[in-house]
Amino acid sequence: MVEEHTNQPWSRGKSRRERVEHARSRDILDVASELNMELFQSGRDYRWKEHDSMVISPDKNMWNWFSRHQGGDVIALVQTMKEINFNQAIDYLNDGTFKEFTIAERVQESFNYYLKPYEQPFEAGRSYLKEQRGLSDETIDFFLEKGVLAQANAKVNGSIEPVVVFKSFDFSGEIVGATLQGIEENWEKWPERGYAKNIVRNSDGITGMHVDIGQPNRLIFAESAIDLMSYYELHRNSLQDVRLISMDGLKEAVVGRHVAQLQSDVSGRPLRWSHDELAEGLQTAIDNNFFADGKHADWITLAVDNDEGGRNFISSLRDKGAAVIEAMPNLQPGQEKSDWNGATRFSISA
Structure with missing residues (x-):
């Protein structure tokens, strides 16, 4: 039987601070389920099927919609999904009934x-x-x-x-x-x-278009295939022994999959992980002190967009404990964001 997390009738009599704290303490997966968001698991996090650049992190009870530069706590999630204000979200989270989130087993066709x-x-x-x-x-x-x-x-x-x-x-x-x-x-x-x-x-969602140059001993990730080609256009004379990968967005699972693969390639040990284990490859590496004491500091380069989403993605991986080299294109005068294809076209016109 699915447990329902209902509110006590006295909640309306609580102080505003208590109501805000109670709202913020709601389990974000339970709330996402009540908001009819279909989620699938990606390592330790969950992604929204409709927009997989939205990542929900149950360990932190937080979310981040990388492509739209939005994120925050469970209150902000309700505000965003229901398009309501802060006070309305507090009422919703205090007075609603929330069933415990259950993830349906995803069969990868x-x-x-x-x-x-x-x-x-x-x-x-x-x-x-x-x-x-x-x-x-x-x-x-x-x-x-x-x-x-x-x-x-x-x-x-x-x-x-x-x-x-x-x-x-x-x-x-x-x-x-x-x-x-x-x-x-x-x-x-x-x-x-x-x-x-x-x-x-x-x-499959975790492999992305990728190409090797020489015998790869490091990885460069871009947000799209065209950005990846553009990065190559500008750097092809200096690239050697590297794997170039498109993430089709900002996806930790793609990074994890290729970190696990490169470890296998370098060590010569076969890689027999499941899809979900590959998606969690970065977290597995972090848990096993792969980046501790400055080790493997040059393995991951993020050639992502120079915008809030790209910067947040870099920060999120570093906060987890990954060593990351950032390689964002420069902002030109008057620009608030830039991607590698834009940088390529600018170099032609300059």
């Missing part, structure tokens, strides 16, 4: 790369990456030769769109995910960005 028959010569995709994104033929050819790029026609939100496909492969060479970037601008169809954008259903 196999990824099916259905786009192979619809792949085309990489011509419109090349034009888009060159003309709209400022990438050179040399950079495009490098990623094409690695087998992680394709052009195809794909159904995105009911519309057939020409797209660039960024492929994710596991370390046995099997494709386990893909993200799609539309190449035809249409603000009426895609009012948020002007272009179609999607993650293919059942992508």
